Amino acid sequence: MNNADDAMDAISSPVPARLQRLRRNIRRRRRAERRFRIYGVVAVTIGLVFVLFLFANIVAKGWSAFLLTHVQLDVHFDSATVDPEGDRSPQSLARGDYAKLVKTALRERFPQVRKRRDKRALYKLVSSAAPYVLRDRLLEHPEWIGRTLPVWVPASDDVDLWMKGQVASADVRLDEKQRAWLSALIEQGRVEKRWNPFFFSRGDSRQPEVAGIGAAVAGSFFTLLVTLLLSFPIGVAAAVYLEEFAPKNRLTDLIEVNINNLAAVPSIVFGLLGLAAFIQFFGVPRSTPLVGGLVLALMTLPTIIVAGRAALQAVPPSIRDAALALGASRMQAVTHHVLPLSLSGILTGTIIGMARALGETAPLLMIGMVAFIVDIPRGPLDPATVLPVQIYLWADAAERAYVEKSSAAIMVLLAFLLLMNLAAILLRRRFEQRWQ
Amino acid sequence: MNRSYRALAAGAALTLAASTHTVWAARDYISIAGSSTVYPFTTLVAEEFGQRTHYPTPKVESTGTGGGFKIFCSGVGTAYTDINDASRAIKPSEMAKCAANGVKEIVEIKIGYDGIVFAQSREAPAAKFTLRQLWLALAKTVPDPKGGQKLVPNPYHRWKDIDPSLPATDIEVYGPPPTSGTRDAFAELAMEGGCKTFDWIKALKKADKSRYKQICHGIREDGAYIEAGENDNLIVQKLEANPRAFGIFGYSFLEENADRVRGARIEGVEPEFESIAAGRYPLSRPLFIYVKKAHAGKIPGIPEFLDEYTSERAWGEEGYLADHGLIPLPDAERARYREVAVKLIPMKTP
Numbered sequence: 001m002n003n004a005d006d007a008m009d010a011i012s013s014p015v016p017a018r019l020q021r022l023r024r025n026i027r028r029r030r031r032a033e034r035r036f037r038i039y040g041v042v043a044v045t046i047g048l049v050f051v052l053f054l055f056a057n058i059v060a061k062g063w064s065a066f067l068l069t070h071v072q073l074d075v076h077f078d079s080a081t082v083d084p085e086g087d088r089s090p091q092s093l094a095r096g097d098y099a100k101l102v103k104t105a106l107r108e109r110f111p112q113v114r115k116r117r118d119k120r121a122l123y124k125l126v127s128s129a130a131p132y133v134l135r136d137r138l139l140e141h142p143e144w145i146g147r148t149l150p151v152w153v154p155a156s157d158d159v160d161l162w163m164k165g166q167v168a169s170a171d172v173r174l175d176e177k178q179r180a181w182l183s184a185l186i187e188q189g190r191v192e193k194r195w196n197p198f199f200f201s202r203g204d205s206r207q208p209e210v211a212g213i214g215a216a217v218a219g220s221f222f223t224l225l226v227t228l229l230l231s232f233p234i235g236v237a238a239a240v241y242l243e244e245f246a247p248k249n250r251l252t253d254l255i256e257v258n259i260n261n262l263a264a265v266p267s268i269v270f271g272l273l274g275l276a277a278f279i280q281f282f283g284v285p286r287s288t289p290l291v292g293g294l295v296l297a298l299m300t301l302p303t304i305i306v307a308g309r310a311a312l313q314a315v316p317p318s319i320r321d322a323a324l325a326l327g328a329s330r331m332q333a334v335t336h337h338v339l340p341l342s343l344s345g346i347l348t349g350t351i352i353g354m355a356r357a358l359g360e361t362a363p364l365l366m367i368g369m370v371a372f373i374v375d376i377p378r379g380p381l382d383p384a385t386v387l388p389v390q391i392y393l394w395a396d397a398a399e400r401a402y403v404e405k406s407s408a409a410i411m412v413l414l415a416f417l418l419l420m421n422l423a424a425i426l427l428r429r430r431f432e433q434r435w436q
Numbered sequence: 437m438n439r440s441y442r443a444l445a446a447g448a449a450l451t452l453a454a455s456t457h458t459v460w461a462a463r464d465y466i467s468i469a470g471s472s473t474v475y476p477f478t479t480l481v482a483e484e485f486g487q488r489t490h491y492p493t494p495k496v497e498s499t500g501t502g503g504g505f506k507i508f509c510s511g512v513g514t515a516y517t518d519i520n521d522a523s524r525a526i527k528p529s530e531m532a533k534c535a536a537n538g539v540k541e542i543v544e545i546k547i548g549y550d551g552i553v554f555a556q557s558r559e560a561p562a563a564k565f566t567l568r569q570l571w572l573a574l575a576k577t578v579p580d581p582k583g584g585q586k587l588v589p590n591p592y593h594r595w596k597d598i599d600p601s602l603p604a605t606d607i608e609v610y611g612p613p614p615t616s617g618t619r620d621a622f623a624e625l626a627m628e629g630g631c632k633t634f635d636w637i638k639a640l641k642k643a644d645k646s647r648y649k650q651i652c653h654g655i656r657e658d659g660a661y662i663e664a665g666e667n668d669n670l671i672v673q674k675l676e677a678n679p680r681a682f683g684i685f686g687y688s689f690l691e692e693n694a695d696r697v698r699g700a701r702i703e704g705v706e707p708e709f710e711s712i713a714a715g716r717y718p719l720s721r722p723l724f725i726y727v728k729k730a731h732a733g734k735i736p737g738i739p740e741f742l743d744e745y746t747s748e749r750a751w752g753e754e755g756y757l758a759d760h761g762l763i764p765l766p767d768a769e770r771a772r773y774r775e776v777a778v779k780l781i782p783m784k785t786p
Contacts, residue, residue: 094490120754128756132487173695203493206480206760283515285463286507287495368469368507372479374486374493375465383465383495393498396667398476398692398761 058414062407068196068209069163070152071126071185073105077138079146088142096138098131102153110181121178125185127154129210152194157208157401163193166404199408203374204390208401211394213409215376219289219369219384220358226293226380227357231300232350236339238301239308239346244334263302270299271363279367286368289380295363300353307349311342344431351424355417361388387413463514466494466741470504470521473550473618473686474723477762478521478745484756485744491737496521502530508726509534518731518738522724523550523621526783541729541782545742545773547751549763551687551712552622552719553699557679563603564701567718571630572598573607574661576654585636590656610664610671611655611684621721622684623653626702629718672697687712687720688761712763720763729780742777746770 081100085092106122107113113122127133130153137151138144155163158173159182174182185191198205203215246252274295278284284291315338323333364370370389377384385393387409394406468478475498486493499507501522508520509530526544534542554570556563572578573595577587595602612619631652632638640648655661664671664683671683672693682700687707690699699707703718711717725745732738744750751757753764765773775781 204479206476206483279515285515286467287497368497368499370498372475372482372496372498374483383467396472396669398668398689400692 058407058410062404062409062411064164064166065199065404065408066196067164067193068198069155069160070192070194071155071159072150072152072190072192073102073109073126074148075101075105075134075151076148077101077144077146078104082138083145088145090139093139093142094135096135098134098138101134102126102130109185113181118177121175122181124156125159125178125182127156127207127209129205129207130154133210152192154198154209155191157399159191160209161401163191164404166400199405203376204372204385204393205374208397208399208405211402211405213387213390213412215373216385216387216390216409217412218376218378219292219373220386222289222377222380222384223292223296223369223386224354224358226290227296227300228350228354230293230297231304231353234297235301235304235350236308236346239305239312240334240339242305243309243312244338245330259302259305263306266362267299267360268362268366270295271366273298274363275366285381287371287383287385289377289382289384291367292364292369292384292386293380295367296357296360299360299363300350300357303353303356304346304350307352308342308346311345311349312338314345315341344427347427347431348424351420351427355420355424358386358416358420359388359413361386361392364389387416464736465492466519466735466737467497467517468494468519468521468725469497469499469507469517470519470725471501471523471723472498473523474521474547474725476688476760477547477723477757478519478725480756480760481741481745481750484750485737485741488744489737489740491740494519494737494741505530505533505726508728509537509539511537512539512728512730514735516728518728518735519741520726522726523618523721525722525724526726539728539730543727543729543776543780544783545725545727545746545777546722546765546769547725547745547762547773548723548757548765549712549715549720550723550761551690551707551717551763552618552625552684552721553687553690553707554626554682554684554702554719555675555690555697555699556682557675558696558698560679560698561603562698562701563682564704565602566703567626567630568633569595569598569602569630570626570702571633571652574609574627574655575631575651576656577651579634579637587651590658590660593660605680607660608662608678608681609660609684610662610674610681612668613663613665618684618686622719623655625719625721627655628652686761687763691761709758709763713766723762727777727780729782732780739778739780742780746774746777 078101079086082096082098083092084095084097103119103123106126107119110122113119133153134151154160162174162182182191198210199212200217201214202210202212205211242252242255274291278291278294279286284294319337319341320333323337324330328336361370364386369385370393371383371385372393373383373385375382391406391409391413394402394409466482468482470478475496479496482494482496485491497504497517501520501524504517504520504522505526508517510516526542531542534540554565572590573592575590578590578592580586580588581591592598592607594604594606596604611622632641637648637651640651664674668685668689671685672689675681675683675697683697687699690697690707691709701707705711705717707717707719712720727738727742747755749755751762751764751770755764758764764770
């Protein structure tokens, strides 16, 4: 009643000083809140703009790497040239002089080119990897021997850059004659941008037009496999023991502090540790996914243990008590009830740890995985590199054609990271338990 | 659940055991590490070698010359590299370390030359410098401009302050950090070359070598020299964006980006293929590879790899290495080092 009277008073009579102060106060607080909201919106917008800018920049630079300029040549697969032994065996075909085929085909297309210097310029229109492309095609189709067939071979990186318009026309490293020949080829419909088959299937190359991420993706796969096989079981076992079985005393406190600290150690330190322990002491071979996986497992373990313990803590004690009351042993209570219920949290932590390991380069520097790898690794003991290292190596290369390659490799890496994070979110949604 | 956990744990234990107790089977690929300047050339040869022969493609790491020697000189055996790329000759201390670890016979092969360029955007007018001007522009301390043998902190902020014939722009130079071999070579060739032109500093070399080195190699830290990291592409981008700035990098980058940047003339010599090959351009250095002779019989393909590296189609005047910016050796030197490579003639040990 009293309050209502006061309110009536406030409306009818001149506003008392105290109430005025109160209203000012309210207005000020509302303004503060509005300002705070605006700050928030501005911060989020700035963040989004940067992310969008980054993505747009990478995609704009990188999408063209999925296409590659090809030139169509009428190649005569002369049997004496491609099959020196004359028995059509793969060994004999592998020793053929395919560079000669390419050169002959180009000369026949432009018979007016005579001078040695001009011929060299002409040969530079196609990739120096073209002979190997022909060889691989012929090994697939030995019946082509002796026939003349139109074959698409990759163009050189300078031609590719020019066709894609990535260099201003005044800056192209092609001279007048080369451009004239190229225009003639274009008019005949013999130059085309086609799907780049090398980008996903081949390893690194010093010919940017045929360089690919195949070896790096395989290396990342084997490295992460070793990491997962080591860090997941050890991490989960450690989390379960520390959370469910270990006595609470000074020692376990110390271990807990250490694990939390390890999770924050800069990754290069793990590389140094890996070099000293695995390579120099145990003699694990350098540059292999095995040693890379071991190092990354050390780095991922603390993340998994911390996430695992948090997930185990989130299971209410009533579950354990109920299991124990029904006569389960502590081991059974954990493996039958607590662990399955906390698995979604543990898996989320593991996937996030693995996603971090996928993007790491610094610890791999010390153990020799920053390397030029052409052959695709077939197991964890073959020399390998990983995707982020491949990006780093290409970003550092002198040839301009690597710019689009590194951007495209970044796109692939981002796609993998997005997939992994999506999997983590889905798992959490799928298995998340809500305790009432 | 129970059983699968046991299986997982057993798997982990097996992997650990395998990684610690197996004696490693012989490595069947060549392992190479070393200088990031030589890396582009060695990788070209490695890829070509992998394509042309039935051997696996060699593995090439880019660790820097010194980092590479550290691994190379750690011992004989499959765990250590077979070949080291170097943008300078091996040091006596590295030889000693090698010898102490049983690496006794090392084959030294000079593969060619690399020029260091002092470059600027194509938009700027062509520049030329003497080594003395370069040193005065970049040294930490310089002789007092008023005369005498006193050193003062570098007072020059515009090129014009050094010599009235130079442009009236601020001194702004992007260059590699101290870990880089290019920086070492620049300090030795350009900085020391310029600082030697002062007679009294040159005289110091005999009297007080460490002070001489400190004066000649010290690069200013007041912001005029900007460390741009090991990424030379970044320097080229900065030069494009800022036509007043200069950058320091290897000749191969100039060749690949000749449409965007231009090298300044040093002591009146343009940084060109011919002038570097002839030894007229003052900022050029030899590049090497070092081979562990003890590995030649153990790791398959080493003689064939060296044969490819020292073939005319690779390192010759029109070879594919020259296409990518390596400056070939003169004919006589090529013939001599080819013999060293083919016969695996080790260096003389001191």
